[in-house]
Amino acid sequence: MSRIGKMPVVIPAGVTVTLEGANVVRVKSNKGELTETIPAVIKVDIGDGVVEVKRGSDSKNDRAMHGLSRALIANMVIGLTDGFSKTLEVVGVGYRVQKSGKKLIVNVGFSHPVEVPEVGVTFDVEGQNIIKISGISKQVVGQVAAEIRKIRPPEPYKGKGIRYQGEHVQRKVGKTGM
Numbered sequence: 001m002s003r004i005g006k007m008p009v010v011i012p013a014g015v016t017v018t019l020e021g022a023n024v025v026r027v028k029s030n031k032g033e034l035t036e037t038i039p040a041v042i043k044v045d046i047g048d049g050v051v052e053v054k055r056g057s058d059s060k061n062d063r064a065m066h067g068l069s070r071a072l073i074a075n076m077v078i079g080l081t082d083g084f085s086k087t088l089e090v091v092g093v094g095y096r097v098q099k100s101g102k103k104l105i106v107n108v109g110f111s112h113p114v115e116v117p118e119v120g121v122t123f124d125v126e127g128q129n130i131i132k133i134s135g136i137s138k139q140v141v142g143q144v145a146a147e148i149r150k151i152r153p154p155e156p157y158k159g160k161g162i163r164y165q166g167e168h169v170q171r172k173v174g175k176t177g178m
Contacts, residue, residue: 005066008050009074012081017046017073025051025073029080032136036072039065044073051077075138085134086145092160095152096128104131108152108162116148130165 011017015029023038038044038053041062045052051073055066078084090097095108104116104123116123121135121144131148135141145164154161156172163169 003067005053005055005063005070007070008052009070009077011049011051011077015077015080017051017077019044019046025076027073027076027080031080031083034076034080034137036076038069038072041065042069044069079136079138083134083136084138084141085132086141087165088131088133088145088148088162089165090129090131090162091154092152092158095160097125097131098128099123099125104148106148106151106162109160114151116144116151120144 015027018026018028020026020035023040023042023044024035025038025044026033026035041056042065043054043056045054053066053070053073055062090106090108092108097107098105102118104118104125106114106116108114120137120140121133124132124134126132133141133145133148135144149162149164152161154163154167154169156170157174159169159171
């Protein structure tokens with residue numbers, strides 16, 4: 001039995017979970033609304049303040065989908081109550097970030113500034129080198145953070161670039177000169 005899949009998802013006050021059709025779960029709160037299509041081999045039961053996820057058989061695919069489905073539903077509930085956030089830091093001389101309206105403008109050594117639109121997330125810029133990305137969907141927040149990091153990933157010689165806060169960059173030794 002999946003240890004994650006068998007745990008019930010507790011629905012907090014202010015959040016409603018509904019099942020549409022056989023396998024579409026819709027979660028609503030005052031922060032917004034998220035939907036997720038659950039695989040057909042998984043059965044979702046919505047009871048008094050809890051959501052339980054059950055599987056039909058013990059095949060390898062069903063066991064994998066059991067834990068995944070429960071985690072997706074739990075992440076929707078957490079996202080609509082607390083939200084998700086990721087923090088990036090920009091390291092490098094002359095590298096800076098600023099917010100302009102609904103866009104993030106990133107200057108990281110290119111001949112032009114790179115603009116990132118605010119789609120499904122919100123940006124907060126602290127100083128000139130800290131970006132906080134927050135939103136209700138864990139997948140969207142992680143994807144936007146990865147796309148911003150991909151603009152200028154940290155390089156191993158000087159450590160310049162965009163990295164997750166707390167990320168350790170393995171440093172390499174440069175040329176010795178001989």
